[in-house]
Amino acid sequence: MTAMYSDRALVIGAGFAGLLAARVLSESYGDVVLVERDQLAADTEHRSGIPQAHHPHALLARGAEVLEALFPKLGTELKAAGAIQADLGSDFMSRAPAGWAPRDPIGLSVRSMTRVTIERIIRRRVLKLPNVSLVDGVTIDGLLHDRGTVTGVQGTRQGTPFTDYADLVVDASGRNSKLVSWLAELGVHCPAPMIVNGHLAYTSRLYEVNHDLKLDWKTAYEITHAPETKRGGAVSSVDGGLWFVTLFGAGGDMAPTDEDGFLSYATTLRCQDIAEIIKTATPASKIYRVGNLRSRWNRFHKIPNWPRGLLALGDSVVSLNPVYGHGMTLAALNCAALRELLAEHDLAKEPLIFQRAVAKTAQIPWMSATTTDLGWSEKKLPLSTRFMQWYARRLFQVVPGNRHVYRAFIRVSQMVDHPVSLFRPAVLWKVLSGRRPRATEQ
Structure with a gap:
């Protein structure tokens, strides 16, 4: 001190x-x-x-480490308040444009709660x-x-x-x-x-957990990805007895805020568990939407x-x-x-x-x-940005069935590892070759 x-x-x-x-x-x-x-x-x-x-x-894994140092036993207190602890691999059902990510334990967990x-x-x-x-x-x-x-x-x-x-x-x-x-x-x-407008919107609602739905995950999500995949969504268990459902829209797309429109939008996603929760769970809040999401420095x-x-x-x-x-x-x-x-x-x-x-x-x-958000831009981008976007597209193509690549991506996204780890030979070869491994190689 x-x-x-x-x-x-x-x-x-x-x-x-x-x-x-x-x-x-x-x-x-x-x-x-x-x-x-x-x-x-x-x-x-x-x-x-x-x-x-x-x-x-989201409180990323790196952020949770910092908070625990500032507030000893904060994790225990959050758990007592209903925060849900989930392994970022086995407890997450994640859909990239090319398919579902592996569900193996990663050994890195997050606590899910409301702000x-x-x-x-x-x-x-x-x-x-x-x-x-x-x-x-x-x-x-x-x-x-x-x-x-x-x-x-x-x-x-x-x-x-x-x-x-x-x-x-x-x-x-x-x-x-x-x-x-x-x-x-x-x-x-x-x-x-510096301002980068991602032209993204999200629409959210809380629901009471429906225990009749036998689900094998604690968080499920489907990402948007420029330039083709404009719709996505996520549902997380929070505060013990609630689900937080959020629908994403990119490139000018956005989910409606009326009940029928909210559900209809969710049914267009590959992750159908999101729509099933909207159909069967009891709403615990109004539907809220925020648009024109941007980054500013x-x-x-x-x-x-x-x-x-x-x-x-x-x-x-x-x-x-x-x-x-x-x-x-x-x-x-x-x-x-x-x-x-x-x-x-x-x-x-x-x-x-x-x-x-x-x-x-x-x-x-x-x-x-900003590299991700600039994927929706129609302007000519710097060569370095275009390369990073190209590499990200290649990476997401091999995520399904590729435990090693997915683990490396999750650790970077949680700010635990530096992005350079995504260019280490073991990951780089899999991304550039575009080959999904056989089950015995995973």
């Missing part, structure tokens, strides 16, 4: 990223305050600040820390500053002016962050963000006059197309970097060290998400 300072840190946003940031800062700052726009009761359900909570949230559940449990843990407090119902309008240093925030709370001062301000307010405009008011101008690490006393992390910096499930894991990795760097640096005085670390962490998930 790092040395405790007498300084005060303020975190904008008490969502997933903000809570993790407060947990890390509590080790180095004497007073940490979370400032949140929404009103937060002890067991807040869905709230306007996190519209994505109506859709599935509401994981955030509630983490919020309770964070707010039990003696030097962390929460001020909710606050709309931040801008930053306080003095000669190149951010000194606090200003806004309103319940119609009255709100001002708070801190030695370090952390923006964790998510993909709707106003930080770029706040910086412009200080005379700090950001490079244009605010390149804060390239701003030479970035103010002292200010950090940004999570979706405020890099917000990836949520269909790929990188968001929570990337936020966790940002906070792991924050913890490590605080042991060596006063980041209030050297903030660009952290912003560069955030950028470095984002490179691989950004490449993964």
